[in-house]
Amino acid sequence: MYNRNDYVSDKDWEQFLEFSKDLPTPNIVVSLKTIKKNFIKLRSSFPYAKIFYAIKANPGEPVLQMLAENGSNFDIASRYELDLIKKFVDDPNRLSYGNTIKKASDIKYFYENGVRMFATDSKDDLKNIAENAPGSRVYVRILVEGSDSADWPLSKKFGCHPDMAYDLLVLARELGLNPWGISFHVGSQQRDIGSWNDAIAKAKYLFSSLEEEEGIRLQMIDMGGGFPASYIDPTNPLDVYAKEITRFLTEDFGDDLPEIILEPGRSLVGDSGILTSEVILSSRKNNTALTRWIYLDAGKFNGLIETLDECIKYPLITTKDGDKEGDVIIAGPTCDSMDVMYENARYRLPITLKQGDRIYWLSTGAYTSTYASVAFNGFPPIKTYYM
Ligand SMILES: *Cc1c(COP(=O)(O)O)cnc(C)c1O
Numbered sequence: 001m002y003n004r005n006d007y008v009s010d011k012d013w014e015q016f017l018e019f020s021k022d023l024p025t026p027n028i029v030v031s032l033k034t035i036k037k038n039f040i041k042l043r044s045s046f047p048y049a050k051i052f053y054a055i056k057a058n059p060g061e062p063v064l065q066m067l068a069e070n071g072s073n074f075d076i077a078s079r080y081e082l083d084l085i086k087k088f089v090d091d092p093n094r095l096s097y098g099n100t101i102k103k104a105s106d107i108k109y110f111y112e113n114g115v116r117m118f119a120t121d122s123k124d125d126l127k128n129i130a131e132n133a134p135g136s137r138v139y140v141r142i143l144v145e146g147s148d149s150a151d152w153p154l155s156k157k158f159g160c161h162p163d164m165a166y167d168l169l170v171l172a173r174e175l176g177l178n179p180w181g182i183s184f185h186v187g188s189q190q191r192d193i194g195s196w197n198d199a200i201a202k203a204k205y206l207f208s209s210l211e212e213e214e215g216i217r218l219q220m221i222d223m224g225g226g227f228p229a230s231y232i233d234p235t236n237p238l239d240v241y242a243k244e245i246t247r248f249l250t251e252d253f254g255d256d257l258p259e260i261i262l263e264p265g266r267s268l269v270g271d272s273g274i275l276t277s278e279v280i281l282s283s284r285k286n287n288t289a290l291t292r293w294i295y296l297d298a299g300k301f302n303g304l305i306e307t308l309d310e311c312i313k314y315p316l317i318t319t320k321d322g323d324k325e326g327d328v329i330i331a332g333p334t335c336d337s338m339d340v341m342y343e344n345a346r347y348r349l350p351i352t353l354k355q356g357d358r359i360y361w362l363s364t365g366a367y368t369s370t371y372a373s374v375a376f377n378g379f380p381p382i383k384t385y386y387m
Pocket residue numbers: 054056057075098099185187188189224225226227263264265266267
């Protein structure tokens with residue numbers, strides 16, 4: 001249904017088919033080579049920035065190991081992710097605790113493990129950090145706009161108004177912490193590059209006002225994730241993001257940039273995955289219906305949760321591509337009526353598709369492998385293989 005070459009080269013596709021042909025479906029095959037290529041590209045696009053990979057996007061151990069070996073740092077959201085990454089990273093200075101929602105006991109656990117970089121966006125969390133991670137660097141996450149142009153918005157749940165961020169950073173100093181910087185996340189798969197401009201301007205305002213009025217000299221801006229993977233809706237290429245965002249930074253900060261951190265998730269791992277599903281059934285709801293229902297062995301509960309509200313539209317390839325196409329509704333295997341991936345997006349697939357045929361979901365390396373239920377209807381989480 002889509003031009004596969006826009007997403008995967010012939011060579012990589014051949015290699016993938018060979019690797020996956022005997023694997024039971026559904027499954028996800030992740031190409032470590034693609035992640036490495038994306039990592040190197042991101043690093044050279046933002047040569048002045050430090051990269052903290054957001055583990056949740058794909059916490060596969062081979063992924064973490066490869067990124068650790070290539071010098072990535074890691075943004076961690078839970079004590080469980082910390083336990084996981086400790087296998088590959090010895091130096092806790094390469095780790096940050098980026099979740100603003102955390103138990104006091106978890107802050108303590110991170111501190112005992114040597115982590116000294118904590119995100120926050122509220123007074124009570126800041127006090128917990130002061131008590132359980134004394135002297136640590138704290139950075140405050142600010143609320144930013146941009147949810148209309150992000151395919152998977154993140155902002156409302158996290159962050160606080162810049163005026164409150166100001167107060168928190170002053171309080172941080174009073175509590176014996178090190179007021180270190182500002183962070184934001186403009187929304188995942190952010191298609192409007194201008195979102196970073198607004199966020200950087202807010203950070204600049206905080207840098208200036210805190211220095212002038214309080215003598216607090218912030219050191220760091222964490223620009224979050226939001227960089228794109230390749231789905232159906234087009235985005236600018238990464239180079240354009242880098243060029244524009246670098247321009248926004250230098251407009252506000254001149255050549256004397258603070259330490260800049262990026263926390264990519266989706267843009268590093270999204271394009272690395274191909275999810276293979278099998279058609280269980282193709283059917284119609286009445287004899288003259290023009291739209292068919294295609295039921296697959298993968299669904300919202302085992303790998304495809306980001307089809308919620310049809311937010312992320314994955315390119316699909318089938319073993320019948322080239323045959324005449326018709327409108328379809330694509331659904332998963334469970335007995336929950338919300339287990340429907342696409343109904344309004346009007347996907348069209350070959351009318352010859354029948355049980356046993358394969359449908360390949362491209363660009364499924366991010367937010368798929370662990371974004372699954374444990375055993376809803378008995379279906380196990382989807383299995384991932386690395387090549
Ligand atoms: C999820 C997350 C990211 C990664 O975002 P992407 O849009 O996938 O790049 C970065 N930072 C934080 C704090 C996150 O929660």
